[in-house]
Amino acid sequence: MGALLDEAFAEHDEAQRFEPEVMALLLDGPRGGAQLSLVAEDAGRPVAVAFVGRRALRWGAKVLHAHHLGPIGVSPRRRREGLGRWMCEAARAHAEGTGADLLTLTTNPGHPARHLYERLGYTIIERFRPSLRALGPTSYLTSLAASEPWPGSLPGPPGRPLALLEDGPQAITAPEALRPRLVRAGDAEVLTLRWPVIARGPGAAIPAWSTQILAVRGRGADQVRAVEAACAYAHHDGSVVAWCHPAVAGPLQGFQRDGAPWVWRMGLGLTPAGAQAVAQARAYDELGPSS
Numbered sequence: 001m002g003a004l005l006d007e008a009f010a011e012h013d014e015a016q017r018f019e020p021e022v023m024a025l026l027l028d029g030p031r032g033g034a035q036l037s038l039v040a041e042d043a044g045r046p047v048a049v050a051f052v053g054r055r056a057l058r059w060g061a062k063v064l065h066a067h068h069l070g071p072i073g074v075s076p077r078r079r080r081e082g083l084g085r086w087m088c089e090a091a092r093a094h095a096e097g098t099g100a101d102l103l104t105l106t107t108n109p110g111h112p113a114r115h116l117y118e119r120l121g122y123t124i125i126e127r128f129r130p131s132l133r134a135l136g137p138t139s140y141l142t143s144l145a146a147s148e149p150w151p152g153s154l155p156g157p158p159g160r161p162l163a164l165l166e167d168g169p170q171a172i173t174a175p176e177a178l179r180p181r182l183v184r185a186g187d188a189e190v191l192t193l194r195w196p197v198i199a200r201g202p203g204a205a206i207p208a209w210s211t212q213i214l215a216v217r218g219r220g221a222d223q224v225r226a227v228e229a230a231c232a233y234a235h236h237d238g239s240v241v242a243w244c245h246p247a248v249a250g251p252l253q254g255f256q257r258d259g260a261p262w263v264w265r266m267g268l269g270l271t272p273a274g275a276q277a278v279a280q281a282r283a284y285d286e287l288g289p290s291s
């Protein structure tokens with residue numbers, strides 16, 4: 001399944017690598033692992049693969065039950081035969097059958113996949129560009145210790161009362177190869193995980209790592225120190241870039257969003273509460289309401 005996803009995503013500029021550790025995380029990892037995995041085979045080999053995981057989303061005072069679709073990939077040799085649609089429809093039937101309020105997914109507006117999702121009734125919940133920081137050689141390593149275990153939950157960003165926020169991160173047992181790490185400095189905490197990616201340069205596409213900042217707690221000088229330490233560890237572990245959803249922490253020192261790819265988070269309501277959340281969350285664009 002990992003090899004099929006690598007093949008399906010190879011055409012993307014910012015391709016992830018579906019190494020065994022990533023597949024383990026998808027199947028067994030955060031939030032109880034995949035609710036559903038879908039595979040279409042041809043002569044015993046996968047030609048289409050999709051995963052569906054469970055998410056708790058905060059919507060004002062409510063907690064909504066969402067199913068999150070992705071990754072989803074079809075072999076380049078078997079596209080436009082309806083396999084992508086079949087997997088999306090199976091995911092929807094499963095979500096409806098288990099009482100989920102809505103389905104969510106993320107995509108890049110440059111990918112043809114958006115046409116599939118739009119056809120199936122998904123609408124944009126929010127648009128954002130991740131905050132990125134290239135990790136060059138760092139001149140220092142702080143004396144901060146990386147510490148385990150991960151907390152069960154960290155607070156979401158302030159000031160987005162109408163955003164559909166993930167209720168987490170939940171306690172994650174991530175494979176050590178993905179370097180799950182909580183870095184502390186004073187009152188600040190930074191939670192990170194690294195992902196295998198393909199780094200593209202002129203004429204070259206090489207396996208590399210990126211580090212995602214999943215959560216940031218604390219502000220001011222302590223936050224700066226914790227982020228600097230997390231980036232230093234990430235660089236030490238071989239990451240070429242650190243990145244963060246802008247709503248997780250707001251502007252982070254040394255990070256930029258100019259030139260970063262746009263990401264669309266899309267949703268499809270299945271219950272009245274889910275449909276209302278999707279309709280209202282659409283007003284969010286980048287970091288705040290668009291109107």
Ligand SMILES: CC(C)(COP(=O)(O)OP(=O)(O)OC[C@H]1O[C@@H](n2cnc3c(N)ncnc32)[C@H](O)[C@@H]1OP(=O)(O)O)[C@@H](O)C(=O)NCCC(=O)NCCS
Binds near residue numbers: 070072106107113116
């Ligand atoms: C996106 C993807 C899963 C679609 O799989 P697929 O099996 O080719 O899709 P389907 O044949 O079920 O297409 C269903 C409908 O989606 C739309 N669609 C799918 N691919 C499209 C494309 N390249 N351009 C425009 N519309 C497209 C069409 O409306 C299509 O219906 P039609 O063929 O009757 O016109 C596949 O292209 C893929 O694996 N892409 C690379 C990985 C990827 O981007 N995954 C999604 C990341 S968010």
